[in-house]
Amino acid sequence: MLRDPLLPLAAxxxxxxxxxxxxxxxxxxxLDEIERKAFRYLPGQxxxxxxxxxxxxxxxxxxxxxxxxxxxxxxKRVGAHTEALHxxxxxxxxxxxxxxxxxxxxxxxxxxxIVIAGGGIGLAPLRPIICHVLNQRAEYGKLTIVYGARSxxxxxxxxxxxxxxxxxxxxxxxxxxxxxxxxxxxxxxVPTVLRATAPSPENAVAITCGPPIMIKLTLPVFKDxxxxxxxxxxxxxxxxxxxxxxxGRCNIGPYxxxxxxxxxxxAQLQQLPQEF
Amino acid sequence: MADGxxxxxxxxxxxxxxxxxxxxxxxxxxxATVEALPELGPIxxxxxxxxxxxxxxxxxxxxxxxxxxxxxxxAKPDETPGSVFGVRPCDARALLLLDRAFLQAPYVDPHYKxxxxxxLLVGVACQPGPTCYCGVFGFGPDDKDAVDVMLTxxxxxxxxxxxxxxxxxxxxxxxxGTAVPLAAPRPGPRPEWWTGxxxxxxxxxxxxxxxxxxxGTSCMNCGVCTQYCPTCQCFTVDxxxxxxxxxxxxxxxxxxRSDFTRMAGGHNPRQVAASRLRQRVLHKFSYIPTxxxxxxxxxxxxxxxxxxxxxxxxxxxxxxxxxxxxxEAERVA
Ligand SMILES: Cc1cc2nc3c(=O)[nH]c(=O)nc-3n(C[C@H](O)[C@H](O)[C@H](O)COP(=O)(O)OP(=O)(O)OC[C@H]3O[C@@H](n4cnc5c(N)ncnc54)[C@H](O)[C@@H]3O)c2cc1C
Ligand code: SF4
Ligand code: SF4
Ligand code: FES
Numbered sequence: 027m028l029r030d031p032l033l034p035l036a037a038x039x040x041x042x043x044x045x046x047x048x049x050x051x052x053x054x055x056x057l058d059e060i061e062r063k064a065f066r067y068l069p070g071q072x073x074x075x076x077x078x079x080x081x082x083x084x085x086x087x088x089x090x091x092x093x094x095x096x097x098x099x100x101x102k103r104v105g106a107h108t109e110a111l112h113x114x115x116x117x118x119x120x121x122x123x124x125x126x127x128x129x130x131x132x133x134x135x136x137x138x139x140i141v142i143a144g145g146g147i148g149l150a151p152l153r154p155i156i157c158h159v160l161n162q163r164a165e166y167g168k169l170t171i172v173y174g175a176r177s178x179x180x181x182x183x184x185x186x187x188x189x190x191x192x193x194x195x196x197x198x199x200x201x202x203x204x205x206x207x208x209x210x211x212x213x214x215x216v217p218t219v220l221r222a223t224a225p226s227p228e229n230a231v232a233i234t235c236g237p238p239i240m241i242k243l244t245l246p247v248f249k250d251x252x253x254x255x256x257x258x259x260x261x262x263x264x265x266x267x268x269x270x271x272x273x274g275r276c277n278i279g280p281y282x283x284x285x286x287x288x289x290x291x292x293a294q295l296q297q298l299p300q301e302f
Numbered sequence: 303m304a305d306g307x308x309x310x311x312x313x314x315x316x317x318x319x320x321x322x323x324x325x326x327x328x329x330x331x332x333x334a335t336v337e338a339l340p341e342l343g344p345i346x347x348x349x350x351x352x353x354x355x356x357x358x359x360x361x362x363x364x365x366x367x368x369x370x371x372x373x374x375x376x377a378k379p380d381e382t383p384g385s386v387f388g389v390r391p392c393d394a395r396a397l398l399l400l401d402r403a404f405l406q407a408p409y410v411d412p413h414y415k416x417x418x419x420x421x422l423l424v425g426v427a428c429q430p431g432p433t434c435y436c437g438v439f440g441f442g443p444d445d446k447d448a449v450d451v452m453l454t455x456x457x458x459x460x461x462x463x464x465x466x467x468x469x470x471x472x473x474x475x476x477x478x479g480t481a482v483p484l485a486a487p488r489p490g491p492r493p494e495w496w497t498g499x500x501x502x503x504x505x506x507x508x509x510x511x512x513x514x515x516x517x518g519t520s521c522m523n524c525g526v527c528t529q530y531c532p533t534c535q536c537f538t539v540d541x542x543x544x545x546x547x548x549x550x551x552x553x554x555x556x557x558x559r560s561d562f563t564r565m566a567g568g569h570n571p572r573q574v575a576a577s578r579l580r581q582r583v584l585h586k587f588s589y590i591p592t593x594x595x596x597x598x599x600x601x602x603x604x605x606x607x608x609x610x611x612x613x614x615x616x617x618x619x620x621x622x623x624x625x626x627x628x629x630e631a632e633r634v635a
Contacts, residue, residue, distance in 0.1 A: 272411070279506070299506075
């Protein structure tokens with residue numbers, strides 16, 4: 027029988043990592059063995075997650091797409107439902123449906139240098155790209171990652187960053203807006219640090235995710251560095267409910283962000299009404 | 303001229319009862335099942351027929367509080383065979399738009415699909431009322447394109463015409479029909495000042511036109527226009543607990559509500575009333591036609607015109623918008 031696409035699958039949290047004061051990463055797996063074994067997703071795709079009885083919300087699948095049995099979301103506490111999620115620990119059951127949306131065109135990026143600029147929780151949608159590139163290291167050129175957060179305590183993915191810092195042909199630049207007494211690293215906003223890092227636009231694509239103000243200031247830097255609008259990618263955030271192109275919520279211009287996005291090139295965004 | 307089939311009310315009713323449940327608009331203008339065919343009003347009832355297919359509130363699943371969602375119980379699609387008597391052309395055509403939203407692979411709504419498959423649509427021709435505008439969309443009160451069987455009421459029964467394979471099959475099951483000639487279909491009503499549908503591209507190109515703001519100030523965003531619209535598809539998903547059970551519900555929503563697009567943290571791309579009015583007009587008259595050439599997101603039922611507490615007139619608004627846009631284009635040329 028036809029399955030209701032709004033019906034969630036049950037999943038069990040296998041690991042909880044408190045990244046920052048308000049951000050938690052959950053690793054989890056689908057309970058149903060057939061579903062678990064068949065599940066695949068691509069970098070940039072998202073899912074609808076629920077703390078059962080408390081609602082449902084949209085998160086990018088932040089795992090390693092080569093290991094689709096171990097799913098991951100990184101969630102920031104901003105309202106009622108994310109608050110409920112943050113009361114859950116390993117062993118708890120959550121609802122999952124997905125994957126939804128268009129992915130980053132990673133296959134088209136083969137042979138190219140990859141430049142990533144992420145801010146705050148905006149690193150979550152970028153993590154699967156980084157995993158993918160490092161999994162297939164020989165297939166891609168140089169990987170540059172500029173990652174920033176407000177303070178040292180707001181930096182996520184500590185274990186990953188250790189791996190990325192040592193990965194071949196990879197440059198990881200971490201910055202915070204304002205350091206503390208123990209901070210020995212870089213200070214400064216992502217756009218400024220990106221400009222100083224000055225990655226070459228030659229045979230390269232750029233991807234940026236983060237708070238709207240960061241994206242707004244980062245795009246001109248990529249432009250100044252010589253990246254064409256067709257080669258800069260980001261994800262568009264619109265309120266979502268269904269993820270299926272049905273509930274009408276994420277409609278902008280002739281698109282549904284959940285179906286036709288959330289990944290867009292800057293060239294595509296320039297064609298849209300400035301309504302986001 | 304094609305033949306119609308003259309049927310008595312009794313034989314039609316008997317055949318419909320044999321098929322299963324008979325849904326009709328009741329005295330309150332809602333869809334309900336009956337034993338005997340009622341007398342219908344002249345036009346579409348208060349509630350659009352979409353209520354039977356994408357109901358204002360439906361369960362997705364339920365589970366016992368604390369039991370854990372491994373024991374989640376999905377709601378069963380209703381496959382009870384039956385028919386809907388008294389569907390009007392504007393409401394039937396709206397279903398074609400909803401089909402596009404809910405029957406499109408890979409995300410097919412099984413509840414919607416079950417109802418579409420199990421319910422025969424029996425249309426009845428209308429006596430157009432003061433806010434009927436189907437003519438704007440090129441069809442009229444006798445239009446049979448989106449129903450299975452179209453009926454024209456007569457003093458002593460109906461003249462019936464099948465417009466689908468299952469409609470034909472159904473008519474064959476009605477006893478005692480006689481062939482009669484069909485009258486020519488009547489054109490649909492439209493405002494006398496109406497000059498034609500807007501160009502979807504021209505509307506979109508004027509996204510930033512000041513007219514939206516001017517019109518938007520006379521809308522209070524109550525959302526009545528969308529709540530009664532036969533084509534509006536928006537919904538939200540919510541959990542509710544009730545007597546130890548939790549239900550996940552799919553509940554109709556409307557884009558005129560101020561927090562429809564409000565995101566956590568407060569950012570709202572459609573903060574002001576004007577931006578929401580623009581969204582409604584553009585979605586119906588620009589985005590849907592752009593995505594689906596040949597379709598428009600409105601079928602002219604006129605409910606929004608009739609029910610708006612502030613007297614906004616969708617067609618007058620669209621006409622005014624296009625007039626302004628065209629005047630300015632001429633001035634530039
Ligand atoms: C494609 C996409 C990917 C996302 N990925 C992540 C991620 O990886 N990590 C993360 O922390 N957040 C992510 N978000 C934002 C996240 O969905 C919201 O922060 C979350 O829904 C807020 O829920 P709430 O109930 O706590 O907040 P409330 O303000 O109480 O929200 C109520 C409801 O509104 C909806 N809603 C509110 N804000 C948003 C929003 N910004 N986007 C979509 N729906 C919203 C949800 O359905 C939510 O349940 C993503 C959003 C989108 C659109
Ligand atoms: S708009 Fe046309 S089809 Fe709809 S009720 Fe009025 S006359 Fe009938
Ligand atoms: S927009 Fe108004 S006239 Fe058009 S279908 Fe909806 S309610 Fe009817
Ligand atoms: S989230 Fe429902 S249409 Fe996009």
